Amino acid sequence: MNTQTSPFVRLFGRYLRDQGLPVTQQREAVAEVVFGSDAHLSVDEIEGMLREGGDRIGKATIYRTLDLLVRSKLVEEHDFGEGFKRYEHRLSRQPDHDHLICLECGTVAEFKHRELRALQDRVARDAGFEPTRHKLEIYGLCPSCREAGVTLDDEGLTCPIETM
């Protein structure tokens, strides 16, 4: 359905060929959408964007292609606790960044903290672990929700220490 393939999509094609897997239109279409956005996309969003582009691709194929993209390490899978996964490509952006997530509207912002990698390694080593990767998510209110006057109430026990 698309006429010119982006370099990133071609890169995915190379991965597929390396693995002896067919490079199909559907796989290229899904990759095109994922590499064409800098957002954290849900499967429904990807399906919608494909449909807008004129491609009608089944959810099963989208899931299967995302699995390949994740395996190729070109795309990262995230779970921000919404009950479904989101996908983000790893090209032309900071590698190893972390996320700020708005508890009100779900907006995701990215940040990079240079000490974090060292912290990960130190903490893991202290516990005898061999560190591979980390995931830091900071939850709170994004600027626009704050501006809109949203507040997050707590509730819960007022005095958790009174045990008698």
Add this chain to the structure above:
Amino acid sequence: MNTQTSPFVRLFGRYLRDQGLPVTQQREAVAEVVFGSDAHLSVDEIEGMLREGGDRIGKATIYRTLDLLVRSKLVEEHDFGEGFKRYEHRLSRQPDHDHLICLECGTVAEFKHRELRALQDRVARDAGFEPTRHKLEIYGLCPSCREAGVTLDDEGLTCPIETM
């Protein structure tokens, strides 16, 4: 089914009464199990432990009680990416600790890093967010899996930069 209620369970009872909610046997039994373990329990594990203790409580009730425990802030919900949730009580243990998770066997260790709270606040403020909480998970190999000689292979593209 239990004869003496632990202080923590009584605390939960107080929360329920404060909210005008009945303190039932089932709720106390679930609380007893959760407060009686320092592990990160799944719903299946909780159900199994209840059954061993002679209580036969439906999953729906366990879920509903865990919801109350989480709302009371006496218990924390976790998702370590296993496809289901785990629950951990927050009494007599370090508040605000983070987790080290073994990619091989799923073991969870806890750690506390004193700079992390400050880092959370600094990063959030820099992005205009009002921080509420964070979640840091470090993934890797636990000591016993390392000892057992397990290694984590990568795969994926060998050279992601070659875009032509």
Add this chain to the structure above:
DNA sequence: CTCAGTGCAAACCGTTTGCAGAACG
């Protein structure tokens, strides 16, 4: 006695899978 809780089973919903027909190489 009344209102909320419980247990069961069905519903839910994101994701996975089986299978007949379509494409890739």
Add this chain to the structure above:
DNA sequence: CGTTCTGCAAACGGTTTGCACTGAG
């Protein structure tokens, strides 16, 4: 042409919900 993929629909699995019945206050 054989092998893998695709699309559909059905299956899955953790969690939630509806409803008749039980129990707490």
